[in-house]
Amino acid sequence: MGRAPCCEKLGLKKGPWTDEEDRILIAHIQKHGHPNWRQLPKQAGLLRCGKSCRLRWINYLRPDIKRGNFTKEEEEAIIHLHETLGNRWSAIAARLPGRTDNEIKNVWHTHLKKRVVPKRNQAKTVTQFSESTMSPQPCSSDPSSVLTEEIANHQHHHQGLDVKDEHIVDSFDNFPEIDESFWTDALFENSSNITSAFGGPIS
DNA sequence: AAATCCTCCAACCGCCACCGG
DNA sequence: GCCGGTGGCGGTTGGAGGATT
Structure with a gap:
């Protein structure tokens, strides 16, 4: 089936996240949640694909993440x-x-x-x-x-x-x-x- | 001090499963 | 049952920084 690409390549940023992007993402999720990851970057004004936002949130920005070395x-x-x-x-x-x-x-x-x-x-x-x-x-x-x-x-x-x-x-x-x-x-x-x-x- | 190698980890990619129309 | 959209997962990569030569 004609699978839609995970994200439109045009104009979307890749690579490491900046502090500013992190702040925007956190603020947006805290305010609106993330009912739809694909729409989220557009709504939040981020030049990222939804997948990237989700990954960043899940792996790094979630408040319950335990950072630091593994015991x-x-x-x-x-x-x-x-x-x-x-x-x-x-x-x-x-x-x-x-x-x-x-x-x-x-x-x-x-x-x-x-x-x-x-x-x-x-x-x-x-x-x-x-x-x-x-x-x-x-x-x-x-x-x-x-x-x-x-x-x-x-x-x-x-x-x-x-x-x-x-x-x-x-x-x-x-x-x-x-x-x-x-x-x-x-x-x-x-x-x-x-x-x-x-x-x-x-x- | 410079060059090279190695390690680590954040992020990307592609695939699959699930769900609703 | 089919199709398209979406979320989630696991494999892989690229680059930064440290270690070694």
């Missing part, structure tokens, strides 16, 4: 969630309040991937995990059951598992349990606070 706990969470969910960054981000899929994706590619690949190779020798943050004993705390539920849901949602999904499940089976209590506690404790921040979605 060790968050990194472990990402690694673990990636084992279960694969490259479903938005799903992973949903479990890390205040973090965006883009940010998580970046962290994964720049830091965590390097850490995980060697670990996977080491996984053949079980003893290697005994002294790291990885713990062989299963965690029975409630928060982790949420994660287990997520996995179950994921598998259920993909009854017709493709090769990729099978690989995910497989790799999870082969991956030693993380002692989640140390990060899930903090994470879920946090999420209750964040929930209120999410409570009033602008649109």
Whole structure:
């Protein structure tokens, strides 16, 4: 079908956002919300395509964004969630309040991937995990059951598992349990606070 | 001090799913 | 059921800044 281009190339600005553009976008969303991203830049007087505005808002300007370095706990969470969910960054981000899929994706590619690949190779020798943050004993705390539920849901949602999904499940089976209590506690404790921040979605 | 290489991350691109007419 | 518009997602890129030579 004759798909409309994501944005008209003519006259629309690309590249890094200026402070002024940020201010305009924030002010407009605070005042009107974002019922329609395509119309938003026109209404706000921004020379950007709607997609660009949405991305800027979601990844950078949202008030509930948690900026700054990822904590060790968050990194472990990402690694673990990636084992279960694969490259479903938005799903992973949903479990890390205040973090965006883009940010998580970046962290994964720049830091965590390097850490995980060697670990996977080491996984053949079980003893290697005994002294790291990885713990062989299963965690029975409630928060982790949420994660287990997520996995179950994921598998259920993909009854017709493709090769990729099978690989995910497989790799999870082969991956030693993380002692989640140390990060899930903090994470879920946090999420209750964040929930209120999410409570009033602008649109 | 200059040149080169490397890392990181904001932003773009293309595709897909969903929804309403 | 089809079509077009829109939102959302994941992969990729480009450039800035830091590290190294």
